[in-house]
Amino acid sequence: MKIIVIGSGGREYTIIKSLKTNPKIEKIYALPGNGGTADLAENVDIAAKDIDGIVDFAVSNKIDFAVVAPDDPLALGAVDRLHGAGIRCFGPEKKAAIIESSKVFSKRLMKKYSIPTAEFGVFHTPEDALKFLDYAKYPTVVKADGLALGKGVIIAQGREDAEKAIRSIMADRVFGDSGNAIVIEEFLSGPEVTVLAFTDGKTVLPMVSSMDHKRAGDGDTGLNTGGMGTIAPNPFYTEEIAAECMEKIFAPTIDAMNAEGRKFRGCLYFGLMLTADGPKVIEYNCRFGDPETQVVLPLLETDLLTVMEAVENEALADVDVKFSKKCACCVILASKGYPEAYETGKEIDFGNVSVLEGVTVSHSGTKLENGKIYTSGGRVLGVTAVCDTLEEAVERAYEAAGMIKFENKYNRTDIGKR
Helix, strand or coil: CEEEEEECCHHHHHHHHHHCCCCCCCEEEEEECCCCHHHCCEECCCCCCCHHHHHHHHHHCCCCEEEECCHHHHHCCHHHHHHHCCCEEECCCHHHHHHHHCHHHHHHHHHHCCCCECCEEEECCHHHHHHHCCCCCCCEEEEECCCCCCCCEEEECCHHHHHHHHHHHHHCCCCHHHHCCEEEEECCCCCEEEEEEEECCCCEEECCCEEECCEEECCCEEEECCCCEEEECCCCCCHHHHHHHHHHHHHHHHHHHHHCCCCCCEEEEEEEEEECCEEEEEEEECCCCCCCHHHHHHHECCCHHHHHHHHHCCCHHHCCCCECCCEEEEEEEEECCCCCCCCCCCECECCCHHHCCCEEEEECCEEEECCEEEECCCEEEEEEEEECCHHHHHHHHHHHHHHCECCCEECCCCCCCC
16 A cells, blocks of 8 residues: 655655555655654655645555644645545544634534533624623633634633734734634533544544643743653543533534534544543644654554544444553754744754663654755654653653753653643
8 A cells, every 4th residue: 555644744744654554555755744754754845734736656666545734735625636536535624624724614513413512602703802801800811713723722810811812813813814803612621531532434443532732831830841851640530521522512512513514533632621520621732742652652452544444434433442551751942942933953862762661752843854854844853752650751751851962952741740
């Protein structure tokens, strides 16, 4: 089989590494890939949002299966176009990807089908949003409607912060057309949990739970990022809570999407808050989360391609999906200044990290030049350790992270310490 994996981050690196174990796969292409995927696959210089280029490449190279991993190409209809060209895919079609690409859609879906979430209001003009602040309770959450690289959510501690967020998103257009509408919602408190789930639109199979660390600084301070580290499984996510989530959130979401004529096939990301009133949905994503993927897939014992093909064929109920009982921790090594201004082009020295048992270094923002690896993004590497206990995984991940050197390296020092 010949496969393409679309995307260029740590998520895609991890997916490719997992797929490589299947002997049926003779060739994997990464579109466009990064400095690390070049060791696992053949990088092809086609951007993830270049849908025409992706389809042309898939057809001309007789690709058997495509994995569309990032949100942007999914929202742009990459799967629809590939299906139209006769290419089998893992990932939702555009009409289902809206569950992430529009916060307004997803919030209204939850309200319509009684899926527990925060109370909210939807606003299409900054004037109406600012008027609503007279009645808001603080802290409150301001969200851009559309995709914003994981940065379109602002927690406003008071009215001044909320006004600044509204003007930034809707008037200054810092997220472009994603700010055509906003959601202002109730601030929820409690342990946060991410659950990724395979679904073919009929069966939903949750993966190992995880805990992301979104804020840039230790102690959950600083700006929201795409994620500074993860652990799995999430210690707060008990079997009882998992059963409640299946009954009240996971299965009802799949049923709701079907009822709306938007069958979801792929990986559905559930961002949850375990509140005093029970688990509630913070957000949906229409794909594997990053860096959650970097701790979840290393624990998957079932062949990934087998699962992905079953999702495409709507035969997921026939697959016995198993996960290891071990624990994983991922520490993100970033460029100092991320998620704002940062420098790139710094050579990376990996030291002796390869000798550490159970450690994987997933490339995110890297590039390969003349046989050397350089930084090329804000989140540079994900250092993941898999061990028998969470404490061991955290210790091993930080040991490995300390071996890797590059100028302006930055990482949080408290991943998994909650």
